Amino acid sequence: MSIAAQDDSNSDRGVRIGIAVVERDGCILVGIRGPDQVLPGLHEFPGGKCHPGETPEDCTARECLEETGLSIEIVDLLYQTSHDYPHGRVELHFFHCRVRDDRGGPLLGNFTWVQTSQLDALQFPEANRPVVEKLLRPEA
Ligand SMILES: Nc1nc2c([nH]c(=O)n2[C@@H]2O[C@H](COP(=O)(O)OP(=O)(O)OP(=O)(O)O)[C@@H](O)[C@H]2O)c(=O)[nH]1
Structure with a gap:
């Protein structure tokens, strides 16, 4: 059975999380975690619990x-x-995504487009490190 078809949103691999790494014109969509969330103040990609x-x-x-x-x-x-x-333990699924219907309206919350080359300067949760590396050095 594929991971996507399983129905255990909280398995021993952790609470299942979906994360969007949205790329547009050399930029990635990034926000900042709020004061009431876990890991407050860190940068993040949009996402959450399944x-x-x-x-x-x-x-x-x-x-x-x-x-x-x-x-x-x-x-x-x-x-x-x-x-x-x-x-706690989380099972993180980072998906490369693109915008489906870009109406050019304002983004909600504190999300903004950040140049991919600038991601290194931001503070993401620990588990994001390999993802940021992949985005900075896609050929590696
Ligand atoms: N959204 C998001 N979560 C991340 C990232 N990296 C990462 O390790 N996480 C972890 O994934 C989990 C996501 O949980 P969340 O609290 O944002 O999810 P949620 O919005 O569904 O929760 P809530 O509605 O209970 O606040 C947290 O443990 C968070 O630390 C990321 O880039 N984006």
């Missing part, structure tokens, strides 16, 4: 729309890992 029965892909598109107002489509799986944070 609902029961929801695939990581569907979760990623839903969370991105809810958090940023942008409708996206999944391009491919960029990176997948389980990570132990002090707040």
Whole structure:
């Protein structure tokens, strides 16, 4: 059975999370985690916990729309890992995404477009490191 078809949104690999790495014109969509969230103040890609029965892909598109107002489509799986944070274990699915319907309106929340080459200067959660590396050095 594929990971996407499983229905255990909280397995021993951790709480399943879908994350959107949305790329447009050499930029990536980035926000800052709020004071009431875990890992407050760190930068983040849009994303969140999968609902029961929801695939990581569907979760990623839903969370991105809810958090940023942008409708996206999944391009491919960029990176997948389980990570132990002090707040618990998460199974992270990072998807490379593109904008589906760019109406050019304002983004919701504190999300902005950041040049891919500038990602290194931002502070992301620990588990994002390999993803940022891949974005900075796609040929490696
Ligand atoms: N959204 C997001 N979460 C990330 C990233 N990297 C990373 O390790 N995470 C982790 O993935 C988990 C996502 O949880 P969340 O709290 O944002 O999810 P949510 O919005 O569904 O939760 P909530 O509605 O309960 O606040 C957290 O443990 C967070 O630390 C990232 O780039 N974006």
